[in-house]
Amino acid sequence: MIHFDNLTKRYSGGYEALKGINLNVNAGELAFLTGHSGAGKSTLLKLLMLLERPSSGTLLINGKNINRLANSKIPAYRRQLGVVFQDHQLLMDRSVFDNVALPLQVAGQSRKEIGRRVRAALDGVGLLLKERHSPAMLSGGEQQRVGIARAVVHKPRILLADEPTGNLDPGLSAEIMALFRRFQDVGVTVLIASHDIDLINQMNCRIIRLEQGMVADDGGTHGSVF
Amino acid sequence: MAQSSSAKVRRGAVAPKIGLFGLIRAAFEHHSHTFQDSLKRLAKDPLQTLMTASVIAIALSLPATLFLVVDNARQFENNFESFSQITAYVDNSANQKQIATIKTQLQAIPEVAAVMYISPEQGLQEFTENSGFGSALKYLESNPLPPVFIIEPIADVALEANQVQPLLAKISQIAEVEDTQIDMLWLQRLRSLTQIGQQIVFALGFVLGLGVLVIIGNSIRLTIHGRREEIIVVKLVGGTDAYVRRPFLYSGMLMGLIGAMGAALIIVIGFWWLSGSVAQLSELYNSQFRLHSLGVQGCLALIAVGASLGLSGSWLAVTRHLKDIKPR
Numbered sequence: 001m002i003h004f005d006n007l008t009k010r011y012s013g014g015y016e017a018l019k020g021i022n023l024n025v026n027a028g029e030l031a032f033l034t035g036h037s038g039a040g041k042s043t044l045l046k047l048l049m050l051l052e053r054p055s056s057g058t059l060l061i062n063g064k065n066i067n068r069l070a071n072s073k074i075p076a077y078r079r080q081l082g083v084v085f086q087d088h089q090l091l092m093d094r095s096v097f098d099n100v101a102l103p104l105q106v107a108g109q110s111r112k113e114i115g116r117r118v119r120a121a122l123d124g125v126g127l128l129l130k131e132r133h134s135p136a137m138l139s140g141g142e143q144q145r146v147g148i149a150r151a152v153v154h155k156p157r158i159l160l161a162d163e164p165t166g167n168l169d170p171g172l173s174a175e176i177m178a179l180f181r182r183f184q185d186v187g188v189t190v191l192i193a194s195h196d197i198d199l200i201n202q203m204n205c206r207i208i209r210l211e212q213g214m215v216a217d218d219g220g221t222h223g224s225v226f
Numbered sequence: 227m228a229q230s231s232s233a234k235v236r237r238g239a240v241a242p243k244i245g246l247f248g249l250i251r252a253a254f255e256h257h258s259h260t261f262q263d264s265l266k267r268l269a270k271d272p273l274q275t276l277m278t279a280s281v282i283a284i285a286l287s288l289p290a291t292l293f294l295v296v297d298n299a300r301q302f303e304n305n306f307e308s309f310s311q312i313t314a315y316v317d318n319s320a321n322q323k324q325i326a327t328i329k330t331q332l333q334a335i336p337e338v339a340a341v342m343y344i345s346p347e348q349g350l351q352e353f354t355e356n357s358g359f360g361s362a363l364k365y366l367e368s369n370p371l372p373p374v375f376i377i378e379p380i381a382d383v384a385l386e387a388n389q390v391q392p393l394l395a396k397i398s399q400i401a402e403v404e405d406t407q408i409d410m411l412w413l414q415r416l417r418s419l420t421q422i423g424q425q426i427v428f429a430l431g432f433v434l435g436l437g438v439l440v441i442i443g444n445s446i447r448l449t450i451h452g453r454r455e456e457i458i459v460v461k462l463v464g465g466t467d468a469y470v471r472r473p474f475l476y477s478g479m480l481m482g483l484i485g486a487m488g489a490a491l492i493i494v495i496g497f498w499w500l501s502g503s504v505a506q507l508s509e510l511y512n513s514q515f516r517l518h519s520l521g522v523q524g525c526l527a528l529i530a531v532g533a534s535l536g537l538s539g540s541w542l543a544v545t546r547h548l549k550d551i552k553p554r
Contacts, residue, residue, distance in 0.1 A: 049462070051552070075461075075464045075465060075466040075467075075469075076464065077464075078461075078462065078463065078464035079463070079464035081464075083462060083463075089455075089458070089459050089462065090459075091455065091456050091459060093456075102459065102460065102463050103463040103464065105256065105259075106460060106463055106464050106465040106466075106469055107464065108249070108252050108253060108256060109252060110248060110251060110252040110255060111252075111255050111259075150463070
């Protein structure tokens with residue numbers, strides 16, 4: 001599903017964030033991306049979201065080379081992804097419902113379809129009763145669950161998460177991880193960047209460890225404490 | 227297991243079959259939602275909206291008013307086209323018999339449609355009534371006014387300067403006619419004035435139109451800045467540039483629309499206020515001329531101009547400032 005082939009990202013200042021990454025994540029797989037801050041996790045996710053373009057190498061998504069994807073095709077590409085952000089990127093001036101509805105509105109879905117899918121997504125994260133609330137009224141864990149509902153409401157095939165538990169206590173973090181596991185169970189490819197090594201170890205999943213822009217360790221289900 | 231559920235998900239990831247009708251309906255829903263949202267946002271900050279709208283209203287009402295003034299002047303000219311009269315002044319010493327002869331001579335000229343005689347006494351009386359110098363005129367020892375013929379040329383001759391000249395010459399040939407005057411020069415002056423006025427309308431309209439573009443562009447720039455976070459999120463979840471642009475275009479268009487409505491209101495009220503005194507004035511001149519205001523069509527045209535200026539202004543601002551916001 002996700003295939004990196006000798007991928008390098010050099011920023012305009014000359015800094016090499018990723019150096020020849022070779023990586024393959026299969027459809028329906030749940031993998032963790034870990035490493036120190038500055039190891040290249042964020043850059044890797046940015047490349048996947050086409051927020052940045054690779055300097056060299058090939059990036060295949062579902063067999064398609066997205067290196068040379070025209071700028072005008074980026075929105076359509078992003079609609080295939082679901083992304084969960086560390087700072088959840090919710091809009092505080094609109095309701096939980098409207099926040100979750102955004103990816104569907106953007107895709108031009110009808111109001112009826114939006115209502116149906118948003119409620120299904122909110123039900124999935126256990127926040128159906130709070131659809132009229134403002135995100136500002138919710139707790140940190142609830143806000144992150146709204147962010148997850150927004151990431152999956154359009155049923156993406158790939159779910160990316162950047163430090164989704166960064167600001168949460170261990171109990172809430174485990175809940176969030178359980179949610180990700182459920183999406184994997186229905187066939188979504190999930191890639192989570194996290195440095196919460198204790199939590200990752202509990203998940204018993206594939207762990208990809210980056211170090212200074214290179215893959216230092218891939219495949220283990222238990223990461224070392226670095 | 228993973229394979230089969232993956233297939234299930236794939237079905238869900240593709241938009242369900244909704245057909246052309248459904249697509250159109252969804253697009254309509256989206257547009258009306260965006261439109262309402264833009265309206266709500268304008269209503270949320272009424273002071274800002276009101277201020278921007280009034281600046282636009284003033285900027286639009288200036289050239290529109292001038293346009294109307296020029297348009298009225300042209301209507302006024304046309305009013306006079308039918309009777310560009312020639313006034314023939316007769317020697318003061320002419321007696322009744324001579325006057326009668328002159329009248330027959332004048333009527334004999336083929337280009338003359340009608341002749342009206344105003345005796346010095348009649349002239350003095352009219353002047354006394356209309357000028358307001360009545361009491362002062364009583365002190366005059368004798369009537370200074372000459373006998374006058376008002377000659378109305380036939381329609382073909384009226385206003386054609388090269389045809390009027392031979393007619394004037396014919397009239398002047400009559401022995402007792404001292405002087406002829408044609409009330410056309412001022413009309414020609416008015417005509418060239420209205421032409422200049424028209425050019426000023428275009429220039430002013432152009433400059434103030436640019437001004438409106440800048441005002442709306444700036445206001446949209448501020449809105450874009452205020453909604454930066456939202457734009458980023460929308461782009462992250464796959465919103466196209468057109469989607470991001472749309473609410474700003476609606477806001478700009480609405481702002482132009484509201485401003486133009488204000489301008490139309492200013493003009494309609496102003497002209498209504500003036501029309502009474504103009505009617506009075508034109509009555510004094512025995513004229514049928516009435517002040518023309520904007521009218522329904524004019525109002526609609528002005529509003530259309532305002533809305534399109536708003537749309538273009540916001541388009542310029544959005545294209546320029548969206549580029550600065552990452553992600554692309």
